[in-house]
Amino acid sequence: MPPPGNNGAASRKDLRVLLPFTNDSLRIPDELAAELGSGTREALLIGPSGGEFKVWRVEVRRDGGGALLGRGWPEFAAACGAGRGWFLVLRHRGRGVLTVKAFDASRCRGELGAPAPPEDEATTNRKEAPSKLQFISTLSQDSMEKMLIPAKCVQLCIPKENLNNMAVVLGPLGKTCQIELEINRLGMFFAYGWSQFLLFHGITGANALLLRYEGNMVFTVKVFEPNGCLRAPKHEDIKMQQGEQNIN
Known part of the structure; x- marks a missing residue:
């Protein structure tokens, strides 16, 4: 353990x-x-x-x-x-x-050491966007029910034809969840299904998330604990426990 x-x-x-x-x-x-x-x-x-x-x-x-x-x-x-x-x-x-x-x-x-691009360049053509854009979320009380996706990610990565579709979110336990996207005047959110995803993975407001857009409306999620350390995937925890049992 x-x-x-x-x-x-x-x-x-x-x-x-x-x-x-x-x-x-x-x-x-x-x-x-x-x-x-x-x-x-x-x-x-x-x-x-x-x-x-x-x-x-x-x-x-x-x-x-x-x-x-x-x-x-x-x-x-x-x-x-x-x-x-x-x-x-x-x-x-x-x-x-x-x-x-x-x-x-x-x-x-x-990008560390790189000057911030002009605002018009920050919303450049999606063809020039990184293939796997990453963003973080420090969870507030509001984002436990639905979580805002940064506008930069939406602008660079998500085609307009997919704005009203479902997103597929893969969590650290290997479970795939379908999350409904919601758009309002504030932006795009993970909405219906998001709170259930957090509950299933034991994620609370004390955690932070690192999300990576994989393309085709698929996101992967890594979880950081309140002390800042990355939570180990379930299979790594099992390997650690087996290794300690072998040592003992």
Whole structure:
């Protein structure tokens, strides 16, 4: 079984965490600090620099509030182009190496180190859109009944002829659910069937979601726990339990 307090987070190998962006330092879950190693004083963060990528050395330390990335983080934050309202997904690749995926204030995948495109370019032709656009949702009380799909995702990925169709959503337990789409003056929502999807997967307002549009009105969903750690898929939990039983 996962250790106490793990909240079903992904196994130590390849841990991913979803965190709000901050400039001066970045608070990280104890699970990530532990995976980096008890004797680790710094992590190697792969990030942007002048249109290319470099390795940033970032201090890993603790204070009264827990673990954080300190010295070296402000320099990375200044170079990456992220701002207020952004979120980051840090992924541990092993040996203290972290990669970063960013989500801008619209909650859609953003490019670190790249200037924001003009508004008219942001709504460019769907043919130029990324094939698998990703976005996050930090669940509010309202979004437990129906969840707003970011306008950028709708504009770039969803053909007009599909705007009134059903969406197929694949959750972390491998169950496929059909969700009715609803459109009103505020935008497009996952509506009828959404609350049942959340209930089936044990998702509450304390969780955050990472959704990826796969094409043909199919979305996949990953769940992050309140501590920021990615919830392991059910089959990974089973493998972890079997491995621990073999060890014992």
